[in-house]
């Protein structure tokens with residue numbers, strides 16, 4: 001049990017979902033027997049899978065007991081898309097268990113057939129392999145739409161957001177270093193190599209041919225990295241899954257730093273999503289109180305990083321410099337009705353900072369909250385309706 005609690009605490013990477021009772025205390029979490037240990041190969045985020053690995057070895061399917069009775073909400077912890085997946089589901093035990101399995105199947109499928117740049121089976125892998133080819137690469141309609149949305153966001157964010165920065169993110173490989181080292185062996189890439197990688201990137205050099213048979217044309221060397229939006233897109237798909245069924249009244253599903261709240265609790269109380277303090281990740285700076293459907297994503301410089309001689313090299317890269325973004329922001333949380341916006345904007349806003357970030361979020365009808373390096377909290381007016389500092 002003690003071991004379990006240790007694992008559960010570590011699993012809370014950035015946002016902590018409080019969904020079991022109004023006092024904000026979570027219920028007991030256990031892992032589905034035998035399923036939790038399989039960390040996804042080709043994970044886009046080894047740092048997070050390393051954390052998830054701490055939860056390995058939990059036995060038995062989980063149950064939430066009060067006075068010896070099993071009670072809703074039903075909760076599940078597992079790993080997919082290189083991150084920890086936590087589900088809180090209100091429904092019968094049977095429907096919740098079946099739904100949670102569906103969630104895991106969908107996420108695993110999305111990673112392996114669409115989003116992973118590491119897995120040969122994925123569409124992104126095929127696209128990357130076709131970079132520089134005269135005929136480009138055929139695209140699914142969903143991928144064409146997603147890439148169009150990424151290009152639009154890139155333009156609106158003045159290039160601060162750019163999913164073509166695969167050459168740069170692979171050069172730094174922060175995920176790997178954050179997962180395996182305390183920084184001793186890490187050496188930042190040389191300036192020439194960074195310049196070379198930056199020269200291969202740039203959404204504006206990406207060409208999408210739309211229509212019945214969409215195609216993409218990428219210059220040689222360019223590589224997609226959808227790490228900044230993958231989990232957000234997954235949230236929107238999970239939302240569709242929830243909307244198709246009738247037996248689950250409410251659910252909160254967190255994929256690392258992206259969280260979906262959906263439906264309601266039987267007692268009518270609101271969802272409570274804690275925003276972790278970037279200066280002390282074991283505590284919250286405040287709570288969002290939310291009703292019904294919301295997507296909340298967070299980006300921060302403390303999520304995946306390696307530190308050498310007091311310099312923190314983190315995973316959010318500035319496409320202009322090809323280096324970890326230098327920002328006075330420590331963390332950004334974005335609240336939106338759709339996962340693409342929440343996830344994409346949180347990454348973009350980290351680089352843009354409060355002024356430009358807030359204007360960008362407004363274009364998407366999203367609310368945003370910044371935690372600055374001096375501890376100041378800056379948020380959009382709309383966010384004030386939901387956020388309460390602790």
Ligand code: AMP
Nearest residue numbers: 160161162163227228299315316317347
């Ligand atoms: P997030 O945690 O959602 O902010 O996403 C960070 C991930 O997105 C990184 O691990 C990279 O894979 C990718 N990424 C980093 N910087 C950028 C950027 N400026 N634009 C788009 N994707 C990025």
Ligand code: MG
Nearest residue numbers: 228343344347
């Ligand atoms: Mg993001």
